[in-house]
Amino acid sequence: MSAALLAPEADDDRPLLTVSGLTKYYGERPGCLDVGFDLHPGEVLAIVGESGSGKSTLLSLLACRLAPTRGTIRYRMRNGAMRDVMSLTEAERRLLMRTDWGFVHQDAAQGLRMRVSAGANVGERLMALGQRHYGDIRAQAKDWLQRVEIDTDRIDDPPRSFSGGMRQRLQIARNLVTAPRLVLMDEPTGGLDVSVQARLLDLLRGLVADLGLAVVIVTHDLAVARLVSHRLMVMRQGSVIETGLTDQVLDDPREPYTQLLVSSVLQV
Amino acid sequence: MNAPAASGYNFAYLDEQTKRMIRRAILKAIAIPGYQVPFASREMPMPYGWGTGGVQVTASIIGEDDVLKVIDQGSDDTTNAVSIRKFFEKTTGVATTTATGEATIIQTRHRIPEAPLTEGQVLVYQVPIPEPLRFLEPRETETRTMHALEEYGLMHVKLYEDIARHGHIATSYDYPVMVAGRYLMDPSPTPKFDNPKMHRSAALQLFGAGREKRIYAIPPYTDVVSLDFEDHPFEVNRFDTPCALCGASGVYLDEVVLDDRGRRMFVCSDTDHCETRRADGHRGADGDATP
Ligand SMILES: Nc1ncnc2c1ncn2[C@@H]1O[C@H](COP(=O)(O)OP(=O)(O)OP(=O)(O)O)[C@@H](O)[C@H]1O
Ligand SMILES: [Mg+2]
Ligand SMILES: [Zn+2]
Numbered sequence: 001m002s003a004a005l006l007a008p009e010a011d012d013d014r015p016l017l018t019v020s021g022l023t024k025y026y027g028e029r030p031g032c033l034d035v036g037f038d039l040h041p042g043e044v045l046a047i048v049g050e051s052g053s054g055k056s057t058l059l060s061l062l063a064c065r066l067a068p069t070r071g072t073i074r075y076r077m078r079n080g081a082m083r084d085v086m087s088l089t090e091a092e093r094r095l096l097m098r099t100d101w102g103f104v105h106q107d108a109a110q111g112l113r114m115r116v117s118a119g120a121n122v123g124e125r126l127m128a129l130g131q132r133h134y135g136d137i138r139a140q141a142k143d144w145l146q147r148v149e150i151d152t153d154r155i156d157d158p159p160r161s162f163s164g165g166m167r168q169r170l171q172i173a174r175n176l177v178t179a180p181r182l183v184l185m186d187e188p189t190g191g192l193d194v195s196v197q198a199r200l201l202d203l204l205r206g207l208v209a210d211l212g213l214a215v216v217i218v219t220h221d222l223a224v225a226r227l228v229s230h231r232l233m234v235m236r237q238g239s240v241i242e243t244g245l246t247d248q249v250l251d252d253p254r255e256p257y258t259q260l261l262v263s264s265v266l267q268v
Numbered sequence: 269m270n271a272p273a274a275s276g277y278n279f280a281y282l283d284e285q286t287k288r289m290i291r292r293a294i295l296k297a298i299a300i301p302g303y304q305v306p307f308a309s310r311e312m313p314m315p316y317g318w319g320t321g322g323v324q325v326t327a328s329i330i331g332e333d334d335v336l337k338v339i340d341q342g343s344d345d346t347t348n349a350v351s352i353r354k355f356f357e358k359t360t361g362v363a364t365t366t367a368t369g370e371a372t373i374i375q376t377r378h379r380i381p382e383a384p385l386t387e388g389q390v391l392v393y394q395v396p397i398p399e400p401l402r403f404l405e406p407r408e409t410e411t412r413t414m415h416a417l418e419e420y421g422l423m424h425v426k427l428y429e430d431i432a433r434h435g436h437i438a439t440s441y442d443y444p445v446m447v448a449g450r451y452l453m454d455p456s457p458t459p460k461f462d463n464p465k466m467h468r469s470a471a472l473q474l475f476g477a478g479r480e481k482r483i484y485a486i487p488p489y490t491d492v493v494s495l496d497f498e499d500h501p502f503e504v505n506r507f508d509t510p511c512a513l514c515g516a517s518g519v520y521l522d523e524v525v526l527d528d529r530g531r532r533m534f535v536c537s538d539t540d541h542c543e544t545r546r547a548d549g550h551r552g553a554d555g556d557a558t559p
Contacts, residue, residue, distance in 0.1 A: 091417045113404060113425070120428045127428065128421030134431055134497040156432050 014076065016041045016182060016214050017062075022071035024057050030238040031057035035071070037233065037243070041181060042212040046219060046229035046246065048261070054238040055218040059186050062216060063103055064093055075182070098125055102175030102183035106190045108167035111174070112159045118145060118170055119155040125178045144173040148203060165196035169203065176207065185217040189224055201227050222265045226250055234258050280327040281359040286310055290328035290483070294474060297485035302447025303415070304398050309481040319352060319377060320478030322394030326375050329390060329474070330356065335363045337371035342379035342520065342537035349377075366540050378441075380462040382519050382541040385471035387488065393458070395477040398484065400444045400454035420452045423495055431500055440505060446493045447486055461504045461520045466492040511536045514545035515552035 015038035024031040032054035039045055047055050060066040062073060064085060073085045078100060085093065097103070105111035112121055122141035123131075131137055142152045148169035150162075159167050168188060175183060188204070189197040205228055208215055219225055225232055225246060232249045234242040234257070242255045253259045278284065286308075293307035312320040330336065336356055340349040344366040352375060353364050365371050368381040375392040385391060401411045404422050414420065423444050430437045443460035447453045455463060455475075466473060466486060473486040486492060496502040510517040512533035519541065521534040533554050536542035546555070 090413070094413075094417060094419065116404065116425060116429050117432055119432055120425050123428055124421060124425050127424040128419065130421075132424070132496075132498050134428065135499050137428065138432075 013040070015039060016043075016076050017216075018072075018074040018082070019062070020072055020074075022058065022061055022073065023069045024054075024061055024066060025069045030054075032061065032235075033238040035233075035235075035240055037240075039182075039214050039216065041214055042208075043231065044208055044213075044215040044217065044229040045231045045233060046217050046225035047233050047235060048219060048222060048225050049235035050261070051220065052237075053235040055220075055235055056186060057238075058235070059184055059216065059218050063101075063184050064097070078181075098128055099178045100180050100182065102172075102180045104168070104171050104175060104183065104185040104188045106187040108159065108164070108171050111171040112167060114160050115158060117156045117158055118150065118162070121159060121170060121174045122177050124174065129178065140177060141173075144177050145170075147176075147207070148173040149199075163196075164192050165200055168192065168200055172204070172207070176211065176213075179211070180213070182214045182216075185215060187219055188217065189219070189221070197224075204228055222250060222262065234261070277359045279332075279360055280330050280356070281313070282310065282324065282327045287328040290324055293483045294325065294328065294485065297474070297483050298472070298487050300451070301486055301490050302451030302453040302484060304482040304484045306481055307483050309478050312478065314351070314355070316479040317396065318348060319375070319394030321476030321480075321483070322375050322377075322392050322478075323352060323355070323476075324478060325474050325476035325483060326356065326373060326392045327359075329392075330360055330362060330373060332360070332362060334372045335365050335370055337365050337368065337374045337540075338376075339374065339379060339381070339538075339540075340377045341522070342381075343539045345539065367544070368538075368540050378458055379520065379537055380458065380465040382516075382536070382538045383544075384465075385469055387470045389471040391469075391471050391473045393455070393473065393475045395454075395456050395475045395482070396479070397442075397456050398454055398475065398477040398480050398482040400442070400452050400456075415451065418450065420446075423452055424497070427495060427497065427500075431497070437496065437500055437502075443502075444495050446491075446495065448490050449493075452495075453484065453486075453492075459505070459520060460494065460502075463492070463494045463502075464504060468492070507534060509534055510552055511542060511545075512552045512554035514542045514550045515555070516541070516545055516550070 017039040020036040022035040023033055035058055047058060049055055061068050074082050075085050076082050119138060119141040122144050123137040126137050126140060142155060145152050145155060150166055150169055159170055189200055229246045232246040233240050236257050242249060242258045250262055253262050290307055293305045297305045310324060312323055314320060338349045338353040340346040357364055368383045373390045373392060377394045399411055401414055401422055403426055405411050427437050430439055440460050442454055442456040443463055445453050445455060445463060468489050470488050472488055475484045494502040507521045511519060511521060513535050516536055520537045522537040523532055523534055525532045
């Protein structure tokens, strides 16, 4: 089944995230230029492009880790109100990021607390939200370890003792435990073996569909994009040069640059 | 203020300008209970780890009429306690005491005296590591933001780890507390046995960290609540037997070895408390032994 067919029903046509005119200059050098898109609940958007095209810059802007030179990011809060993310107070923004949003790093060590147990890694957001019942927190952590296919026997082990694929799955569990509606991912399968990648992508696809997550996923791997995303944005030198349904863009690329990207994959 | 007789130092060693600077930090700390106020910690004629933070706080608040008590592990006689007491005798000439009730300033490294403190007394703690979140978040900028935004979930991550590893909250020193319902604070390195004594104490409690250049405070009658989980509530250590010398129960006991055949007994860690009780005629099971 193609990913496009998994696109959510249009039962809610209001976007979850509306980005417009998003621009970042590093001094004179453009990092990303005039990027705009809407993302709907349950929708997976992949951002592809060659190295240096601005993918990570865009994701950092979305995650408010980087201040844009221009542009706006508006998000529909759980109460239905559209808010300019950058006009939130720091306290509001941090709360949003650790409850309703998730961020999966390419390097799991950046997204996990490597010195504390898997259970504590998953439980951290719950404790941050004020949960104070150890047994309940542990039960939820166990449940999430199961959902990301980590043996619950490992609940008290630190992620240090985990393989690369397990760490990535733990990172996902740690993010999803608060039932976020939006997850940003920067090359979540980068650096993993092909078979480990495939398992992770499968899992990801399942979770996204089950939970109705909206995802922005950065990848330089068109196969990853095809497998998990509904829509695709192709970036080049900081700008979005082509966008559309993933299968359409990959099967029938309009831009010469995209054609080149696609044909270079096919040659492999 | 005058220099004491027979000393080349300013009263209490520090110059008046430095003392004013430290007093301003103390006042700010009292105004924001539990908040760590940065201060320009000075070199003291003793190494860090010997209580330079506490010594600077004491030096800044002590006056000629004060009576000073210094304890380390509840005892007035350890090397550390003796050398700090001598330091102040030499640089201020103030009266010193071992009797908790007679002291106006008590400087301590670990324990809080067993006898309830009273209004007008000041307890000065020597603190090695003031930041309770350091264990899990080494970045100072991040811990500051966490304090500013009251994001303290991370502290429970540490307690969670304790329970996961040991089946209960094994932290028995540096047990984190919330002060006045707002700031997370590390009573380092006080045993958690003494945490309840901080709660609504009549005395002013001042904390000085020399190496880390921080001062914080608990004003009298402030709420101090130890963190815990609903299903793992905060508990103080209980001792099975009373003090072997004075028969006190509900006090913090130290184990002392009596002879080379391994005979041992448990006695009050607060030596003044024990001596006072014995002077009042209380006796424990080994009441006539000398520890
Ligand atoms: N911190 C920075 N300072 C200056 N220039 C930067 C910085 N980060 C990125 N750039 C520049 O911005 C542009 C976009 O970089 P970005 O890291 O967003 O690309 P990318 O698409 O994520 O690349 P890759 O696939 O290699 O991760 C590049 O020209 C890069 O050199
Ligand atoms: Mg990148
Ligand atoms: Zn005793």
